[in-house]
Amino acid sequence: MMGAMPRKPVARGAVLDAFESLLIEVGERAATLDAVAARAGVSKGGLLYHFPNKEALIGVLLDRLDEYAEADAQAMAAAAEGAAAYFIKSSVWADTPLDRAIVAATRLAEVAHEETRRRFAHIQQRWLDEIARDVGPGLAKAVLYMGDGLYFNAMLSIGPAASPAETAADVESLLAALVRLRG
Structure with missing residues (x-):
């Protein structure tokens, strides 16, 4: 030949x-x-x-998610404004590679894909650890839920999608709440 x-x-x-x-x-x-x-x-x-097979494809997709999430956690740890403020500010949908990987993996978690759920739990714990280093373990979950609420509200875009100005106002409102929580 x-x-x-x-x-x-x-x-x-x-x-x-x-x-x-x-x-x-x-x-x-x-x-x-x-x-x-x-x-x-x-x-x-x-x-x-x-x-x-599909499981091999899923495995590499989850490795990609882990890689993006770890880079995000490192940026959170290094953020001048602190991990908590960084987390809240970055919890808006921006169609980043991390955003896309999270939504794709969410589709797998919806069908009870156990490895996906395990990876999400690990990522969430990693973010929680960084936030706790900043605001203490008592406030860390409150900050996590603030960011998650912003993110999932934007991701689901229930009703008309919020304008960038409305989203910015929501972020500012949560950052002000964070300042009050810190005391």
Whole structure:
């Protein structure tokens, strides 16, 4: 077979991005390997070369989530305004890679995917530890719930989506509450 060129490996990242997008848009059940391959523009064989099954794809997606969340926790720990204020300010939907990974993984948690739930618990504990270093363990959960409330309200966008000005006002209101909680 003279002149046959080896097939170029499919970009794993494109497959992973396609899986993440499908999870966000249509949920876990509809994010089939066939749908992922079609979205990524690769053959099913090309997809299977990198990810032998859906569980392998999920595992790499969760590793990506862990990586983004750890970078966020490190930024939180280093934030000049403190971890608690950083957490509240960053708890608005901004379509960041971390935001997308969280929503995609939420789709897996919805179908009781145990490894996803375990990873979320670990990430939440990591954030809670950083916030507790800043405001103490007594206030840490209150701050976590403030940020989570902002985030999930924005993510679900129940009713008309809040304007950027309304969202900024909500953030400022929570930061003012944080100052009062700190005493």
